[in-house]
Amino acid sequence: MAPAGRPGAKKGILERLESGEVVIGDGSFLITLEKRGYVKAGLWTPEAVIEHPDAVRQLHMEFLRAGSNVMQTFTFSASEDNMESKWEDVNAAACDLAREVAGKGDALVAGGICQTSIYKYHKDEARIKKLFRQQLEVFAWKNVDFLIAEYFEHVEEAVWAVETLIASGKPVAATMCIGPEGDLHGVPPGECAVRLVKAGASIIGVNCHFDPTISLKTVKLMKEGLEAARLKAHLMSQPLAYHTPDCNKQGFIDLPEFPFGLEPRVATRWDIQKYAREAYNLGVRYIGGCCGFEPYHIRAIAEELAPERGFLPPASEKHGSWGSGLDMHTKPWVRARARKEYWENLRIASGRPYNPSMSKPDGWGVTKGTAELMQQKEATTEQQLKELFEKQKFKSQ
Amino acid sequence: MAPAGRPGAKKGILERLESGEVVIGDGSFLITLEKRGYVKAGLWTPEAVIEHPDAVRQLHMEFLRAGSNVMQTFTFSASEDNMESKWEDVNAAACDLAREVAGKGDALVAGGICQTSIYKYHKDEARIKKLFRQQLEVFAWKNVDFLIAEYFEHVEEAVWAVETLIASGKPVAATMCIGPEGDLHGVPPGECAVRLVKAGASIIGVNCHFDPTISLKTVKLMKEGLEAARLKAHLMSQPLAYHTPDCNKQGFIDLPEFPFGLEPRVATRWDIQKYAREAYNLGVRYIGGCCGFEPYHIRAIAEELAPERGFLPPASEKHGSWGSGLDMHTKPWVRARARKEYWENLRIASGRPYNPSMSKPDGWGVTKGTAELMQQKEATTEQQLKELFEKQKFKSQ
Amino acid sequence: MAPAGRPGAKKGILERLESGEVVIGDGSFLITLEKRGYVKAGLWTPEAVIEHPDAVRQLHMEFLRAGSNVMQTFTFSASEDNMESKWEDVNAAACDLAREVAGKGDALVAGGICQTSIYKYHKDEARIKKLFRQQLEVFAWKNVDFLIAEYFEHVEEAVWAVETLIASGKPVAATMCIGPEGDLHGVPPGECAVRLVKAGASIIGVNCHFDPTISLKTVKLMKEGLEAARLKAHLMSQPLAYHTPDCNKQGFIDLPEFPFGLEPRVATRWDIQKYAREAYNLGVRYIGGCCGFEPYHIRAIAEELAPERGFLPPASEKHGSWGSGLDMHTKPWVRARARKEYWENLRIASGRPYNPSMSKPDGWGVTKGTAELMQQKEATTEQQLKELFEKQKFKSQ
């Protein structure tokens, strides 16, 4: 095993993908650590890296143990526009944590950046690229193994990110949080993929905002776009672990249940095994997850693809494939659940007979530039909230 | 703050309850650590305590931070009948871990024992009490603050546990995993409560097997039973964080979704706030959770009862009550969710339109003494499994 | 076939039941004719008998054709307390219509009375028996074949009805609209059955208010009550064709969907075949339906029990058992539905993904004697409605 601090000793991300290996990504940090008590919903910033490093380290460890080959630095939205001066310390510490844990297994460190909060008001290429460059400097200093530009709703901004990151000479992956309808300006997935590859990304795909099924539809459109343009890139998918059949093009944030009522939408490990198989069949080789992906979901990817990869992850010592561990249970009807056929065909119940199965997404037709959509520096006032409640009441009728 | 190892420096469990304080229990260990990769479903034993102490310590820390006043030793089913000689090391290490974390906040250490695997075949009082006494010896050596006998399906065995534990001179709490229909021999909850108190328990109630609503119904029946018998005890509830409107008297283990398809049943934080309030109104003052209770569920108890207690838990620094942190969100319709009325009235969707809301529990009428119900030493054979599958197929028609 | 007007020429109701024959009742008149445009919801009175006799005759014809052996006079709630003087003409005409259609097949005419609107305010035995006697006089004059006292929520009033009807010398059947919890004064089903038989009823059972499954549970309790008391009577069931798993003891009227949103609860023909079989197995030999039972539901009873009875109803010429008629369909996947296994195992979808599966019944704790429960002579005023709406709003929180 390569010692920590000497990343070069491991096979790089492109080397792996080019040889046909499956690379397993990691899972959810913000949402998972919110539930563990270390991240604040609404802000969604990663200050836990410096405030509670043990909690962050433990989550990295769980993903490593579950089979992840990538430790993404916990730097989501940690840039000057969101966290002021604190962001730099957070990012440096996040790199160290990721490197420390990666060193304990066969994992690479990926430095991650995401869309800015200012793009939708000021499409100021220079200013936005400067934000990206600042983050890149930390990643270069800490010598991460590769870079990920993720969670972009607009391909234009994603292209700026890629253009900035390739200056480092490190491999660049780029994923957008879009569905089959394309980016929020209406650019279809196939076209998004083409632009990202032309900008220099070696790996492209989607992350967040939609469930595995919808996300793979989007990746398929991206793949077809590349083929039509005779371009090549590795494919990557990191979807939600939430079922979102009822989302519109803006994804799960507009669901009335976001972010504190998503529980009944969480995918089972069997849903994720199905996802892993379908992703693999589609040709995706970088397979991971985003919000809602707990360690056991990542393990499910590793278990589903164990025949192709030839090994199981460490955490499988505590898991029998397809429920086989249940054959030790006392009750015979629980023992009878110790098989693939049972879990694959079970239509699981919600236990919520007074609740519906689908929701109507919010999204009130407020458009780009509308005052209500401006990022605020301070908490919404009582008066502003009252106005919003009235508007919501009206919209839901 | 009292130093670890000198538990007496903190107010004891009875002192707290007698002064009317709310004591917040902790949450789920087996199920939560299974998802994190450290516990094997089917066996459900706590060897993680010695194999991966960091993972166990971190979970204790999260509950402490969420507001728990009790660190239960992670010793569930760790006794000679389930773990052979290893159990003793596990239990000693579990006590040390619990004490270490309890020392970082206002929490007590509770040593926990549960029903044996042999009661249903051999109602051998002497042999069973010996198993309990062995565990008690470790707790006495490690000087835990009080004792909990939990997860009993039969009041007779629970009484034996209480009778054994009180010999230590420490306060004893006793909870049964029963619903309003009573124990598996048909003893009603009120009668169970009476017997437990007469045996010496100072705190009685329910844990596991049923959702908060059903569990509080059971506690209410216990309370009424005590009142009718003119007995007094403190009330305790540690229910599932899963909705179980469809369970029969044997609880959630018989649900077809147990244990790998329970996701859509997970309670939201708002469900738990409702539970905390109802428990409080019923007079329950030891309020915690069992399987499925994550740190954010425990925090929800602490937040709901903050007006009565006068303070919030540490983890609330990362949580705005009733979603108030969302007032910083970019999208106005998400900001409009930053209030109690929204979350209290939302009927959350499952995102699973092809699934039902309720399940028919398994349980094939196999009865006490049936060979199929015997605890096995070895994994079920292929042939045995095949017979079970056939039986299951037949039963579900 | 016996000529109309000479009922004696057919085998009487008791003769049939005593010889072990299955007697198939009829179905829904008020609810079915409301949907066809001839009955007003809220009033629920049968003036259609004189206003639109063709519509009523046609519905009788459909039930006869579907296999009904009983034409109940369409006289539900047609008594002095509800319809003033008009009731007498309605009842006489209803008898003539029932007789006319019964004469076209193997059906008897049953005169029906139901609970009064005054019992819950004035338990005036003399006055109530007088109302029953007035109705009986018309039935005696029109020489119906037997009598049914149905839709009683209180066994005391049902007993008064039976005591009045047996004076005619005709066989008397008595059904209550209760569930397993018993009558609205808390008298359990077994005790209700005993009192009705002691009062002189030859046939007893339940009608309306609950679905087939729940209704058969109630009949089972009645049967056990009779057995315990060493009494004998024929059993009868005429449940709703609506699924009511969520009802409390007052039945479907308290469901928020009553009466204009019950559509998704309607039983399929396959649900009714299951009901017919279970009723038969329980020993019920008078098997029919109440609100929601359309002609095809009655046909389903006749088809399920065709092996026992030895013949199919006339309407089966237009129906293939278990969907066999579909074998002529163009699409192969529809042809593949032409079999029992398909329909028996299909979990039919509601097509309503934004709706729940269960409702919380209304019922605001207003009790007997409360002014709000008084039968009104005039339509509720605007002011009264406004007060009710406020109350409803408050209750549903």
Add this chain to the structure above:
Amino acid sequence: MAPAGRPGAKKGILERLESGEVVIGDGSFLITLEKRGYVKAGLWTPEAVIEHPDAVRQLHMEFLRAGSNVMQTFTFSASEDNMESKWEDVNAAACDLAREVAGKGDALVAGGICQTSIYKYHKDEARIKKLFRQQLEVFAWKNVDFLIAEYFEHVEEAVWAVETLIASGKPVAATMCIGPEGDLHGVPPGECAVRLVKAGASIIGVNCHFDPTISLKTVKLMKEGLEAARLKAHLMSQPLAYHTPDCNKQGFIDLPEFPFGLEPRVATRWDIQKYAREAYNLGVRYIGGCCGFEPYHIRAIAEELAPERGFLPPASEKHGSWGSGLDMHTKPWVRARARKEYWENLRIASGRPYNPSMSKPDGWGVTKGTAELMQQKEATTEQQLKELFEKQKFKSQ
């Protein structure tokens, strides 16, 4: 009122539509009479017209009373290819029945033809047009008021129908059973509309196969197609009364619940009022229904549009708008339902907690020309059915 046989005395269909009147169509015959016992599912032919004219007349009467301005002859699929020689008698008798009832109110008689069973195997224009012409001859002889070509899945065949019918000189309406994705050859709705109008149809729109919401989407696309082509026609919609959010482009026949498990999908009267309003707002002036539309659904259209039309239908004497009749109910919580706000906002429950809300449509990829899709002359054999079941089993995995 104009005497029967002199249709010219009433305002014609085009006269009405051109003056802006709302014309209310009728509802379901095949499905409704199947439930009443007079039509056989699978065959779906209207022999009841001669076998049981009273039953057909009564249904016409109910629609007239509910507000229908059109009595469609009950001649669906009554042509030589489906019914051999019998079809001619059926069609003549159907015209007489429709005329008889139309004469009792303000309704016109429309002669209806639909797609042939042979088009999908032999696109033989001459042979198909001959079938249409044969049917037209009866309608001409019986002097219907106008003609409807309905239930076409392919616009090419619909155009042939229109071209045949306009030879009569009578106004021609044409509706296709398609959704927003267009006809089964992929012709979009807008293009279908253009071709139908160019072929001579004065009224165009959709019927059957999809629910009101989806059907109005299709009509909107038709309207936009006509506008783009600068063509004019009156718009017509006669959708299902079943919710079909889960259908693919082939409509409700492919749902696993078709035709014997559609109960929980039936629209309420309130759903239909919403539909009537939306149809009206879209500019549709011929508003009716197809399969599943019972008389009370048609009445709901008439009631919703009463403000525009200035009058209520006869059957409204037995209905209080928006449940107002309930203000006479005994229970105060039922009286509280006597208002629009209540019914408009109620999310009605299905009472089926073990069932899903959506289904996956069948449709096995068998294509045009596949032997399995051929219309059969005789019932499917046991062997054929067995093969189909195996195929179905395989497909549903």
